Structure formats: C-alpha cells, structure tokens
Amino acid sequence: MGKRASNTQERILATAEQIILCKGFSGTSIDEIIDKAAITKGGFFYHFEGKVDLARRLILRYLEQDAKLFGDLFEQADQLSEDPLQQLLIFLKLFANAIERLEETHPGCLVAGLTYENQQFDEEIRELIRAGVTSWRELILRRLEAVAKQRPSKLAVELTELADMFTTCTEGGLLLARIFNDNRHIVTQLLNYRTHLRLLFE
Amino acid sequence: MGKRASNTQERILATAEQIILCKGFSGTSIDEIIDKAAITKGGFFYHFEGKVDLARRLILRYLEQDAKLFGDLFEQADQLSEDPLQQLLIFLKLFANAIERLEETHPGCLVAGLTYENQQFDEEIRELIRAGVTSWRELILRRLEAVAKQRPSKLAVELTELADMFTTCTEGGLLLARIFNDNRHIVTQLLNYRTHLRLLFE
C-alpha cells in the first residue's frame, strides 16, 4: 500500500469517525462520508469491503490510538512517582487535564456509540468492542493490584469492579459532556473516580 | 382518543423502543416497527407525525416510567429509615435489586442511546434528553443536600457533581452490562457509587 493510499484511508477513517460519532453508524451514509472525505464511491469501495468493514477498521484504529494515549499518560505518571497509588492518581489527573484542554466538546467514545446499535453488527465487531473494554479493565486492574498489595482498602472491594469503574466514570462523563455540551463533566466524573480511590486507599 | 387507539399507540411505542434500543434509531426502519407491532403504514402515520415524533414520544414515555420507578423506590426507602443518608443508600440498593431481578439483559437506556446519534434530531428532542438527565440530577441532589446538612463529608465535594455521579454509574453500568451481556455490571457499578457515598459521609 503506497503512501497515497494510506493517506486516503486515514482521511476516510477520520472523516467517518467524526460523522458517526455525531449521527450514529446507521445515521451516517457512505455518500456523506465520501462527500466530506473528498473521494468517490469507487474510491471508498476500493479501500473498504463495505460499511461493516469500515466499522471494524474504525474500532481497531480507535483502540490503537487509545492504547497509545493511555500508555503515554502512564509513562508520564510513572516518572513522577514511585508509589503505585500516586501513579494511578496522577494518571487520572493527566487524563482529565488532557480532556480539559480540548476546545470543542469531546465527540464521544466510538465504543459506546457503536454499542448502542450493536445488534446490527456481526459477532466479530461486538467482540472487538468487548476486547477494548477488557483492555481498559486490565490496564487499571494491574495498577489496582499493585496498590492493594501494599495498602489495605478501607472497605472490602472487588478490584475488577473497581477497575471497571474507570470505564464507567469515563463513559458516564462523556455522556454528560455530550448532553450538556460541556467537557467539564468528563473531568469531574474522572475526578470523582480519583476521589473514590483516595477514600479507599489513602 | 378511544381505548382502541391508546392500546395501539402503546403497542407501537413499546415495540419501537425495544427495537431501537437494539439497533439504534436510524438503524430501525418504520417498516420493521409496523411489522413487529402488527399495524400498517397508514396506522402508524395516523398516530405519529413521523419518525422524529416517534422519538419525542418515546423519550416522554421513558422519562415518565422512569420518574414513577424512582418515586416508588424512594417512597419505599423513606419508609425504611428516617436518616437521609440511609434513605439514599437504601434507594440505591433497591434500584440495584430491581435490576438484578431482571431475567434478560437490560436493554439499555433510551436517553443514552439517542444521545449517541443526537445530531440528527432537532433541538426539542435534545432538550428533552437534557431535561431527563437534569431531573435525575435534581432528584439525587435534594437527597445529598439533606445528607450534607447533618454530616460533614470526609473530602470537599461539589454536590451537583456527586449527584451526576449517579447517572454516570448507572449509564456506565448499563453500557458494561450490554457489552458483556451481564446485568451484574449495573449492580456493581451502582454499589460502587453507594460505597463512594458511604466513604464520604459515614
């Protein structure tokens, strides 16, 4: 695949994601995507097998970008402290800060968006979504295990559920941000989660 | 409007909600709704001005049912304790129990589902969605204010954000439940919120 093609594909993917996050997957037509991406039908179907293939590639791209962001933020956090709890708390702060810096309203999470119309997809795509959420769970769970190893928690908690609470607060915040058109909701809900961890372990 | 008509409308609304929660709003065609609801095109358009009118009426119905459920649960909770914190904690437990009793996977929240494709709706519908989330916020906020009036919180928190955390945990739990096909996620995320309140105020 030449550079020309990879540019085109990325342009299609970026355009499609933007529209789909606004209107939903079914609410977005290929015609609109190719129009905004400045390509034609033939071009689109050269690069993608069909609309479902587009969804698949969008999720893969989204999860990749996401893994990179979280990796970077944890790398920063790990350099700022040696304490597992502090590292996690710093990560949450960095994540919240990154969102706070956005100028426009956060477009939302592709994983959540597609989940709410997932009955029209095949199992492969639902599995990709599941894998994404599982990866977030595992990422936080590993950190929580390190925290729990050296500190008792004030109340008995299942660490997996506590790890899922990260996804819960992020997705909940994204929803509120979208509904009220204000990114600060993402920040506050993430910081609620941070406070929860402090109350449990500090 | 005779009884015959009100039955028909309710049948259409219930059918439509079910399909829309599975496939999304755009992913659901009127043809499929009328097919499953055993009515015809003409019948549908006699009762609804169009597809957007259907969405409007679905949200109104959803928020009504929801207000009734929360009202009932708080009434129960208020009878079981005089303490504001306990009342709120009991409410959360009752809500979680109600969901745990469901046999099938919870179909999800219409408000969240429509939010993820809200760009295709007019402002009226977005406002209805906003009003719904605001009503949840106010409902919990009033309780939190009563709690805060008689107890200091362990850490400084904005009560509005803490009230929104109820929506966050509910919606986050619903999302996890759908992705992993397991209602227990709703329960655990609600109980995480409950734990958070206990850690803050108990």
Next chain:
DNA sequence: CAATAAATACCGACTAGTTGGTATTTTTAA
C-alpha cells in the same frame, strides 16, 4: 330508541428519494 351523521382508527398501494454496493473506465505514479 333507532336512524343517521360525524368523528376516529386503521388499511395497503404508491411515490420520490436514498441506501449500500457493483461494474467499468480513467488517472496516477513507479
């Protein structure tokens, strides 16, 4: 109490436009 008028509830064929997708041709760059 009937006969009838009028409103309500519903039907199903139809249309104009949109949808995802294909087959064929042209352009581009190595």
Next chain:
DNA sequence: TTAAAAATACCAACTAGTCGGTATTTATTG
C-alpha cells in the same frame, strides 16, 4: 508500461412519508 488508486455511471432494494379509501365507534336527533 503496468499495476494500484480513484472516478464515473449505474442498480436493486429499501426508506420515510402520502393518499384515497374503509371499518368502527361515538354523538346527534327525530
């Protein structure tokens, strides 16, 4: 010159919505 990349033209199925008409209630009145 040739293979990849993109454009053009097209199609069949589906879409939301319309329309003329019919069945069923409900209201009116002689």
